[in-house]
Amino acid sequence: MPTYQTPLPKSRTLYSKGVRALLYPCLEGRGKGVVVSYQGDRRRPNRRYLYAADELGYRRQQSYVHDIIVNIAVGGRQYRFRVFFKRHKALPENQAIKALPGATVTFDGDVVLAAIGPRVAIRNMGPRAERAAADIAICEYVLLAMLRNVH
Numbered sequence: 001m002p003t004y005q006t007p008l009p010k011s012r013t014l015y016s017k018g019v020r021a022l023l024y025p026c027l028e029g030r031g032k033g034v035v036v037s038y039q040g041d042r043r044r045p046n047r048r049y050l051y052a053a054d055e056l057g058y059r060r061q062q063s064y065v066h067d068i069i070v071n072i073a074v075g076g077r078q079y080r081f082r083v084f085f086k087r088h089k090a091l092p093e094n095q096a097i098k099a100l101p102g103a104t105v106t107f108d109g110d111v112v113l114a115a116i117g118p119r120v121a122i123r124n125m126g127p128r129a130e131r132a133a134a135d136i137a138i139c140e141y142v143l144l145a146m147l148r149n150v151h
Contacts, residue, residue: 005067005082008049013042020124021114022134023055024096031096031135036112038122048121052084052112062088062109069116070141074133080116081137085109097142100135107142 008014018035025032036055040048053065067084091109098106113134117123125131 005049008039008041008047011041011043015040015042019050019114019122021050021052021055021112022125022131024094024111024113024138026057026092026094026096026108026110029095029099031100031138033125034112036114045120050082050084050112050114050122052114055112056084056086056110058086058088058091058109061090062086068141070137072133072137072140074136075129077129077133079130079133079137081134082114082116082122083138083141084112084114097138100139102136102139103142104139105142111138113138 016037016039019038020033021036022031023034034055036050036052038048038050052067056065065084065086067082070081070083072079085107086109088109094107094109094111097103097111114122115125115130125134
């Protein structure tokens with residue numbers, strides 16, 4: 001699995017803030033909005049490091065966090081998301097993804113989804129249309145993961 005996110009090098013222009021993202025917890029029936037901390041560089045707004053591991057559970061079973069970028073078009077509009085997840089055979093089945101309309105297969109463990117902007121690497125999640133696109137992106141990603149046998 002590719003990992004696109006790399007930690008930022010030390011610099012005087014670094015700062016930390018929070019960004020709204022979606023968490024699909026494995027033990028709850030639906031996804032929810034959460035604020036996730038990130039580190040950014042004032043000189044390079046396209047470089048942001050999201051601390052998704054703080055939101056994902058089961059640190060003892062799997063400490064490594066994978067991330068992928070998902071592009072999707074819904075209603076003539078393009079959306080880009082960064083999806084963070086863990087892969088381990090002992091993680092519980094994700095009930096929030098299983099409950100999504102259109103979900104034909106399931107995924108194990110928690111999933112965090114953050115929006116990607118045109119000029120910044122991570123940005124706040126937008127209105128309902130973007131959240132609906134995020135649900136579709138999660139369903140399509142999980143289906144592709146099963147078809148590619150990466151799960």
